[in-house]
Amino acid sequence: MKLAMIAAFGAALVLSGTSLPAMAQTASPAGCVEDFDAATDYFPDKVEPRHSTFWSISYHNNYKVLTVPNSEFPNGPDLNYVLVQCGTPVPDLADDLEEALVVEIPVDRTMITHANGLAMLDEIGELDTIVGVSNAMINNAANDHWYGRVLDAANDPQNLGSSGIDYEMALGLEADILIMAGYGPGYTEVADASGRGLPAIMVSNRIEPTPLASSEWLKFLSAFYNVEDHANQHFDAIEARYQEVVEKVEGQLPPDYTAAYACIGEQRGCTFMYAHGPRSLNGQILETLGVSNPFAEGNDAGNGMTFDFESSLGRAANADFFILYYEASVNAETIATDSRYQSFPALVQGNYITGTDGNYPECGATNYVHVDRLIRDFAIGMLPELFPGEDGICFTRP
Structure with a gap:
């Protein structure tokens, strides 16, 4: 699942010693860093999985590493996503991170084909980053109030294709990430999109061992937008309400x-x-x-x-x-x-x-x-x- 173009871009930045371009004059996690300090922890708010067995995260001052077992090809290597704070240098991508997908954060342009992922973005308040959605989502918006509200809150999202993904059009949207479902062996949608040069992110919540583990993927996605504190609060509330029912019954x-x-x-x-x-x-x-x-x-x-x-x-x-x-x-x-x-x-x-x-x-x-x-x-x-x-x-x- 090597993304040659993105890997080459990341390697070039490392070799040249340059930083990712700043888009705003701020040092907060919500924007870009103006004066980089290697000793500063740019991510004071963090997430960690308590229920999920399909993702892990580590924090490294100015970047995060998300690791996801490849549910489409369980015998293959894990998928790694290196999330680099805007305005700071890309780390040296060696060993297991050599073929990692490098993503500048916070993400401000999202494509999505995974309905559960759409609900997660709604939960963490990042609908306005969406610039491309699946055809099914657009069809649902015509008849379903929730889909209509969600897509109204998005950033004029384009239809990614009526039968699968229109790769040429998707590449033209220049999104930071493409959120897709990882359904397990027998499915190759994420691999196919990655092979075409799209920054595909695998969200395997549907094959988690427990319901709360499925819900906890909203914390995974929050790391791409630097809204970990927001995600922790929302998930903790979901977990508390879930346990309340269990205890009552x-x-x-x-x-x-x-x-x-x-x-x-x-x-x-x-x-x-x-x-x-x-x-x-x-x-x-x-x-x-x-x-x-x-x-x-x-x-x-x-x-x-x-x-x-x-x-x-x-x-x-x-x-x-x-x-x-x-x-x-x-x-x-x-x-x-x-x-x-x-x-x-x-x-x-x-x-x-x-x-x-x-x-x-x-x-x-x-x-x-x-x-x-x-x-x-x-x-x-x-x-x-x-x-x-x-x-x-x-x-x-x-």
């Missing part, structure tokens, strides 16, 4: 209570049922709430797997509760028109929550960041008596 459900997270019908390619196991974010929340997942056994895929009618019936016919992915109106029609779903008493009796109508795109972007809201939705559905008068944000009772 603890011991309130029967020990043999079973709940399944599933997509039903042919929408979104679900065929009969597409259910999550213990490794998905939703499966992890079920486990955190102390319920048994009938689809857990043998279902180790990070995003679940398909089950036909017979196998679904064998596993979940007696499930106490379902969490149905996708919009409520579509799910209601599926249950009403396909008699096979009448074989599941929980569905017949309305013992389920379903994706809300009207904010489906928003929830797809924000659920992996605001895991506090997601776990609360699940808890309200299963134990409404503990949350009188409350309704879910992304999942509600039918």
Whole structure:
């Protein structure tokens, strides 16, 4: 994943002994340094991962090093991003940092194709740096209030392409970084973009081992904008609200209570049922709430797997509760028109929550960041008596 052009630029700066160009006369982390002092710590506010296992960071006075295991090619070397404070010299990039991507910070031009990353930028207040977005985000903005608000706050973002990334146009935007999702083996989007000379940043929150670890990637992104203190405050609040729900629900459900997270019908390619196991974010929340997942056994895929009618019936016919992915109106029609779903008493009796109508795109972007809201939705559905008068944000009772 070597970015030859950027590496050569960084090496040239090191050899010449010059600094990155200053853009403002200030020594604060928010701007550029006018009079560089090698002994000064230019990053008084710092982040560190407490839950995430997919990124690490080290601080070195005028630069930071972010390291991310390459989820697309797990057997390959880690990805390193060297973030250099504007107006200060690029460090000597040797050994593991020889092929690192050098980024001048704070970033002021961002491209993004990762919906969860978009929600993270919204959380840390950096939407105004966005100059390019995926076609899907632009389409969602036409019908979804949250996407509309987010893109209105961006910097007149350009469409990066209707089928994949238009590399020529993306390069022409001269952005500092391109935020992309790292989904694991079998995907090559980040590698492809890097190979074309784009400053791609891998955000692998979707394959983290816990929900809070997924949310914590907002701290990772904050390092590119020098807003670590802001990110720490927001994540700490998310974590506190998440733990509040866990403590409130603890011991309130029967020990043999079973709940399944599933997509039903042919929408979104679900065929009969597409259910999550213990490794998905939703499966992890079920486990955190102390319920048994009938689809857990043998279902180790990070995003679940398909089950036909017979196998679904064998596993979940007696499930106490379902969490149905996708919009409520579509799910209601599926249950009403396909008699096979009448074989599941929980569905017949309305013992389920379903994706809300009207904010489906928003929830797809924000659920992996605001895991506090997601776990609360699940808890309200299963134990409404503990949350009188409350309704879910992304999942509600039918």
